[in-house]
Amino acid sequence: MTDDNLLDRALIRLEEAASHLQIDQDVIEKLKYPRETTKTSLLIRMDDGSRKSFLAWRCRYDDTRGPTKGGIRFHPDSTIEEVETLAFWMTFKCAVMNLPYGGGKGAVRVDPRTLSKSELERLSRAYMQAFARTVGPDRDIPAPDVYTNAMIMGWMADEYNQITGSVTPAVITGKPIALGGSLGRNDATARGGFYLVQHLAAELGLSGSRTVAIQGFGNAGQYFAELAAADGNTVVAVSDSAGAIYKADGLDVTKLIAGKNSGKRVADLAAELGATVISADDLIAVEADVLVPAALEEMITVKNAASIKAKVVVELANGPVTAEADKILTEKGVVVLPDILANAGGVTVSYFEWVQNRQGFYWDLEEIHARLKKMMEREGRAVWDIAQERKVSVRSAAYIHALGRLSTAIEAHGTQPYFVG
Numbered sequence: 001m002t003d004d005n006l007l008d009r010a011l012i013r014l015e016e017a018a019s020h021l022q023i024d025q026d027v028i029e030k031l032k033y034p035r036e037t038t039k040t041s042l043l044i045r046m047d048d049g050s051r052k053s054f055l056a057w058r059c060r061y062d063d064t065r066g067p068t069k070g071g072i073r074f075h076p077d078s079t080i081e082e083v084e085t086l087a088f089w090m091t092f093k094c095a096v097m098n099l100p101y102g103g104g105k106g107a108v109r110v111d112p113r114t115l116s117k118s119e120l121e122r123l124s125r126a127y128m129q130a131f132a133r134t135v136g137p138d139r140d141i142p143a144p145d146v147y148t149n150a151m152i153m154g155w156m157a158d159e160y161n162q163i164t165g166s167v168t169p170a171v172i173t174g175k176p177i178a179l180g181g182s183l184g185r186n187d188a189t190a191r192g193g194f195y196l197v198q199h200l201a202a203e204l205g206l207s208g209s210r211t212v213a214i215q216g217f218g219n220a221g222q223y224f225a226e227l228a229a230a231d232g233n234t235v236v237a238v239s240d241s242a243g244a245i246y247k248a249d250g251l252d253v254t255k256l257i258a259g260k261n262s263g264k265r266v267a268d269l270a271a272e273l274g275a276t277v278i279s280a281d282d283l284i285a286v287e288a289d290v291l292v293p294a295a296l297e298e299m300i301t302v303k304n305a306a307s308i309k310a311k312v313v314v315e316l317a318n319g320p321v322t323a324e325a326d327k328i329l330t331e332k333g334v335v336v337l338p339d340i341l342a343n344a345g346g347v348t349v350s351y352f353e354w355v356q357n358r359q360g361f362y363w364d365l366e367e368i369h370a371r372l373k374k375m376m377e378r379e380g381r382a383v384w385d386i387a388q389e390r391k392v393s394v395r396s397a398a399y400i401h402a403l404g405r406l407s408t409a410i411e412a413h414g415t416q417p418y419f420v421g
């Protein structure tokens, strides 16, 4: 995460997709750089009266297809490169799903676990004060990401409303239901990935009950475990930042989630669940049909990709597999359902939230699930078909699918910069 070349490495995927399409070089040039990234320092009062500052960013990577959309991450290792790379991925994710959005992302370099609740609220409000002119329901729409949640989105929405003297719920998504949040947002990322796997199960050789290993047991990982177990699959291994546990005949997911929610780490639950403690690194090498990276970027690299035994990798995390590791997995015949498709359920339900906020009419959970399923299946099928027709990986197909939409939109904007330049 701290490597300066994360964006350069992400752009390899853009160049690769472009090589399959007849695209104007200007389009590629435009997509290689963010439209704008704002950096600031948030100075907040700590509970003991001292003052402390935290670096913060907001990137609007590309807004050709609509207002920029992307989460805000609170993490001690966040960097500008990470923010811009995540915003680049959001640009492609929104295009894959045909959402009327461009891509954005934000972050604060902070370990939120070291802050009290009131310090966290002051920091969240300070973020919105700093970026109130960057965001907006028709400009840039944030959402939660790693170590941010509905409560933080609620504080930020409230701050925006105070600054603008309006009530504008559509400025931010992933809000508490009481403030205009959507039903079904909590598990949307996992559910979208789950619908995708179900839809392509036959093509992926996954008919019948499957075994699943999940790296990262936070929001995305826990909900995926729950959905997979409820569907008759066996969750054999899970990990968090402190370690991993394995049980060949399946972990009790309900107990696991309850234990995690009580503040324990997964390794602390091994005895209670009759599981074996393994190292976090060993999780990706366990015997399982499906491996679900749901932690952070670049966890599967040249160093460990060869050890993967799963048939299918479902990228709920953003960028968990490096380009070099991708090649190894392709050679091994492992199918990777890529992040910009597999974890797009989150931004899709965020889009539903924004639509509901703007129309002032709210859908029930059934309608949210039905709409999400339809969109995951429609775009998942389109991507799968491109992969088969062009004999490329599913990741390349997803980029080709997105880049086709982006280039059509960029070209449709015309050549205005040529005249003003």
Ligand SMILES: NC(=O)c1ccc[n+]([C@@H]2O[C@H](COP(=O)([O-])OP(=O)(O)OC[C@H]3O[C@@H](n4cnc5c(N)ncnc54)[C@H](O)[C@@H]3O)[C@@H](O)[C@H]2O)c1
Pocket (backbone or CB within 6 Å): 144, 145, 146, 147, 189, 215, 216, 217, 218, 219, 220, 221, 239, 240, 241, 242, 280, 294, 295, 296, 297, 316, 317, 318, 343, 344, 346, 347
């Ligand atoms: N939540 C969403 O709606 C959403 C949407 C799209 C993509 N994502 C992506 O999914 C990933 C996870 O997001 P989340 O919202 O679930 O975050 P989260 O903070 O709820 O969970 C992250 C989990 O990863 C674990 N982790 C950290 N380092 C690890 C390591 N080295 N090994 C194993 N586990 C490790 C943490 O302990 C935590 O359990 C991120 O890449 C995020 O960008 C999330």
